Amino acid sequence: MTHTYDIVVLGGGTGGYVAAIRAAQLGRTVAVVEKDKLGGTCLHRGCIPSKSLLRSAEVYATMKESESYGISTSGVELHFPKVQERKSGIVEQIHKGVQYLMKKHKIDVFSGNGRVIGPSIFSPRSGAVSVEQADGEIVTLVPQHLIIATGSRPRSLPGLSIDGTHVLTSDEALELESLPESIVIIGGGVIGVEWASMLNDFGVDVTVVEYADRLVPTEDADVSKELLRLLKKRGVKVLTQAKVIAETVTAAEGAVTLKVEQQGELKELAAEKVLVSVGREANVEGIGLENTDVKIDKGFIRVNEFMQTAESHIYAIGDVIGGLQLAHVASHEGIIAVEHICGHNPEAMEAHRVPRCVYTRPEIASVGWTEEQAKERGFDVKTAKVSFKPLGKALVYGENDGFVKVIADKSTNDILGVHMIGPHVTDYISEAALAQFLNATPWEVGQTIHPHPTLSELIAEAMLAVDGQSINF
Template identity: 75%
Template sequence: MTQTYDVIVLGGGIGGYTAAIRAAQLGKKTAIVEQDKLGGTCLHKGCIPSKALLRSAEVYALMKESDRFGIEASGVQLDFAKVMSRKTAIVEQLHGGVQYLMKKNKIDVFQGRGRVIGPSIFSPRSGTVSVEQEDGEILTLVPEKLIIATGSRPRSLPGLATDGTTVLNSDDALRLEQLPESILIIGGGVIGVEWASMLSDFGVAVTIVEYAPRLVPSEDEDISRELERLLKKRGVTVKTGAKVLADTLQKGETSVSLTVEHKDQQVVLTAEKALVCVGRQANVDGIGLENTDVKVENGVIRVNEMMQTAESHIYAVGDCIGGLQLAHAAAHEGIVAVEHLAGHKPHLYSPHQVPRCVYSRPELASVGLTEQQAKERGHQIKTSKVHFKALGKALVYGESDGFVKVIADKETNDLLGVHMIGVHVTDYISEAALAQLLEATPWEVGQTIHPHPTLSEILGEAMLAVDGRAIGI
């Protein structure tokens, strides 16, 4: 069976389904090929389920400290089965919403494993997609334009294979039926830190091992240091600058142990389970790229700024092209690809304009350059740092840890970077991202009237502080 389309999207994650919706809006006959469920990693194995669990963990931790707010609560108990059930219900509701959007926009969805084939009787050029469905039937879909959005999967650590029971990856952790008493988290990046925060709030004894000299090493150093301090304050054991000796892995019936090199010593770490969080690997194997001239470099698909591959009619977006590997970046890339193939002039973005968020407790949010990056690029900088302990709304929330840091260029007054750690900072980092997009100066952002008392007013204060104009809230 052969069908033709203006646009076919291989992969139904957020990058893929966003691209498909935009293509349909532009009048293109569009189809998506997805081997699992629409929504991809973000909806089913990443952003949404993990944030649902983080919220439950946050509420549980808050209830255990309710006396700080003058509320005596006894008998507070965690029902982890209900926590997981709530997570599943949220995912299913949003999954239904994505399915509705496909119907609303008249996008055909083909369930099955898609593979790109080369020139054939169906088309004189590569890009046709062969879809193997569950019943074994093979469909042939011929596009005018193809968008590859195959996403990514958890990266493994050589010599430390996950088994889904004792040694887990993030996909496995989302399927836990009960919490372990202790866990060893290998990797202190975004995923590792979020799991550490969540599990610690659930009462699990957590140890993080990170090879780099600090947690979340891609973030500003001041933010990393503050995060480590606050996690340690909550009882999380943090070992940075530590190398895991994978060949020392020992698995028992109820425990796992590993030796790590830390501060010139070998230390044996033991826990009930281990969780490997060492990044994500692009899904570029087994999808037929060898049948095309599409280039794969360093494990990701190479594209230009318009998301075109080496074959101009084939585009790629999202985690499979590397880069930031963020859901909101993938969605924007999908729009760029579609608007370009449709002959429009899409809005391009630079990586430094994309906000980055970590949903630990406290949260991290940033946009732009770190202080080190700014200096490496030759900027003479000026900075400010305003702490939440000076903010009325933070004290009301009972969450006064953390700060907002602003980095600007001394000569031009350009806003170079904004970095936050504190209560709900992910909810207002967009203001800083907008400032970057509009090339606003810190003074201009500081002139924005922020309502009082709110958490966002700390951003305006930090912007004014760059030039010594802070009021002190």
């Protein structure tokens, strides 16, 4: 059976279904091919389930500290199966919402493995998609334009075997039926530190092994330093500039042992489980790219600023193209691709203007260049760093660790970067992102009236502090 469409999206994750909706809004006929469930990694194995677990961990940690709020509690117990049940309920609710959106916008959804096919009787050029459905039926979709949005999967270390029981990736960790007593996390990037924070709050003995010289090495150095201090304060053990020797990871009698080389010294670690969190690799295999002229560069599909591949009618978005592997980036790339297809002349995305969030306790949020990156690019910078310590709302919350740091250009007064670590900072980083997008100056943001008492007041104070005009700090 053959169907024709204006646009076919191969992959129904966040980027894929957003692209499909935008195409339908612009009057195009659209189909989505998804081999698993609509929503992809973000909904089922990433953003949403992990944040649900993080929230439960946060509540549990707060309840254990309730005396400091004047509330006496007794018998506080963690029922991890119920934590997982809550997580699954949230995921399923959102999944139903995505399914509803497909119906609302009259988008056809084909469940099955999709492969791009080359020129054939169906189409004189590559880009048609053959879908093998669960019942064995083969359906061919012939689009004018194809958008590849097949996402990514957890990466492992060469020579390290992921058995799903003792040595896990985040995929398996999300499905744990019970918590381990101890865990070693290989990788101190975003996913690694989120799991470290979460499991520590759940009462797990956590050790993080990071190859770089600091945690979350893509963030500002001051943020990394503060996160390390706070995690260590909570009892998380951290080894930086450390390399796991993959072939030494062994599991026996409910324990995993591994050797770690740190600055020439060999150390042996043992834990009930090991979580491998060393990045993600693109799903480019088994989707028929060999039948096209689409180029692969370092494991990712190569695209231009409008998401076009080497074949102009084939686009690619999201994790499969590398770059910032974030759900909101994939969504934005999907919109750029669709609007470019439809002749709307979208603006290319500037990666440094994308807000980035880390959901540790406390949270991290940033946009723009780090101080080091700004200096490397030749900017003469001025900076300010203002602490949450004396902020009224932070004291009320009982969460006043962290700071807001602003980096600006001395000559133009442009905001180059805003970096925050502190309570709920992911909820108000968008103000800084908007300020950068509109080319606002620190003074203009500081002059914007911020309500009191709020956590967002600290953004205004930090912006004013760049020029020594902070009122309360």
